[in-house]
Amino acid sequence: MTVTQVAKSKPGSVPDCSDEARQPLPDGRDRYTISEVAAFTGLSAHTLRWYERIGLMPHVDRSHTGQRRFTNRDLDWLAFVGKLRLTGMPVADMVRYAELVRLGEHTFSDRQELLESTRRDVLRRIGELRDTLAVLDHKIDTYADARRASERA
Amino acid sequence: MTVTQVAKSKPGSVPDCSDEARQPLPDGRDRYTISEVAAFTGLSAHTLRWYERIGLMPHVDRSHTGQRRFTNRDLDWLAFVGKLRLTGMPVADMVRYAELVRLGEHTFSDRQELLESTRRDVLRRIGELRDTLAVLDHKIDTYADARRASERA
DNA sequence: GCCTTGCCTGGAGTGCACTCCAGGGTTTTA
DNA sequence: TAAAACCCTGGAGTGCACTCCAGGCAAGGC
Numbered sequence: 001m002t003v004t005q006v007a008k009s010k011p012g013s014v015p016d017c018s019d020e021a022r023q024p025l026p027d028g029r030d031r032y033t034i035s036e037v038a039a040f041t042g043l044s045a046h047t048l049r050w051y052e053r054i055g056l057m058p059h060v061d062r063s064h065t066g067q068r069r070f071t072n073r074d075l076d077w078l079a080f081v082g083k084l085r086l087t088g089m090p091v092a093d094m095v096r097y098a099e100l101v102r103l104g105e106h107t108f109s110d111r112q113e114l115l116e117s118t119r120r121d122v123l124r125r126i127g128e129l130r131d132t133l134a135v136l137d138h139k140i141d142t143y144a145d146a147r148r149a150s151e152r153a
Numbered sequence: 154m155t156v157t158q159v160a161k162s163k164p165g166s167v168p169d170c171s172d173e174a175r176q177p178l179p180d181g182r183d184r185y186t187i188s189e190v191a192a193f194t195g196l197s198a199h200t201l202r203w204y205e206r207i208g209l210m211p212h213v214d215r216s217h218t219g220q221r222r223f224t225n226r227d228l229d230w231l232a233f234v235g236k237l238r239l240t241g242m243p244v245a246d247m248v249r250y251a252e253l254v255r256l257g258e259h260t261f262s263d264r265q266e267l268l269e270s271t272r273r274d275v276l277r278r279i280g281e282l283r284d285t286l287a288v289l290d291h292k293i294d295t296y297a298d299a300r301r302a303s304e305r306a
Numbered sequence: 307g308c309c310t311t312g313c314c315t316g317g318a319g320t321g322c323a324c325t326c327c328a329g330g331g332t333t334t335t336a
Numbered sequence: 337t338a339a340a341a342c343c344c345t346g347g348a349g350t351g352c353a354c355t356c357c358a359g360g361c362a363a364g365g366c
Binding site: 197199200203216218219220243244245 | 323325333
């Protein structure tokens, strides 16, 4: 099939997840190879295997020869994990959430709490970013003013 | 003087910068020891030295015996760096900005560009976080509904 | 049949942003 | 004037989240 291996988002900065070349879902099916999922999610195949190893994925189905076959449910889960990743939640905490899901319905309240605390973090971070935006705008204005002044001179 | 060494923000997650015990500025002075600055900024003394080593700080003034003496200007700079850090900007890029500042006024347009691109990143991240918030709210509602239903049963 | 491409595993390596250590000098407090 | 607390440097160590490697199996095209 040959789907070109994922465009790596520059490794330094905060996880990106808005990569250009996100492939559309190969329609109607429910069994995807690892490279298809990589192309769709923007994660590398390495990362997908690693997610499974550390327990961040429910164990993925295999073909009769042992190759991974991801389902639409897996893709939904990965999309949600992507959102959590955007919040800056550490992978260990996501694994904890995944464990709660595995444990079944009696962990609903724990999961709810975890998500609510995440929600609070997100609100705080949005606030911080807004403050930062104000500072940036102020500094940008300063530079723009200075340049206008020097052009007039 | 003995200012207790900085409360380290949990190392895993995204930089925090909203630590509880931020000390107020020791008023009116213009020469602060490294531990005073650490208490004030929430950065560790190690990190402050490291910032200087990698060129993220203009070279800091010294006492006659070689100990660092930070000024109010340094504190302003650190506050700004803190904002940039919140955007998720890699340290290497901040160093680049610091270099531009060192190079003088003819780098105004470069600096402005750099800040504008950062500004765009911040806007994008705010958008992502808002999307994430919607997903979280939806999931939290799901759990809350499920729990209400099971209580009624 | 053979070549290319894709996938598998366990484990080692990488890059970033700190964080700590050893071994020593300095300043403040009692 | 001691003890305690603080600060210095260069370099090594840490934790996180990947990222890559070696060595090998499997499937499709020619």
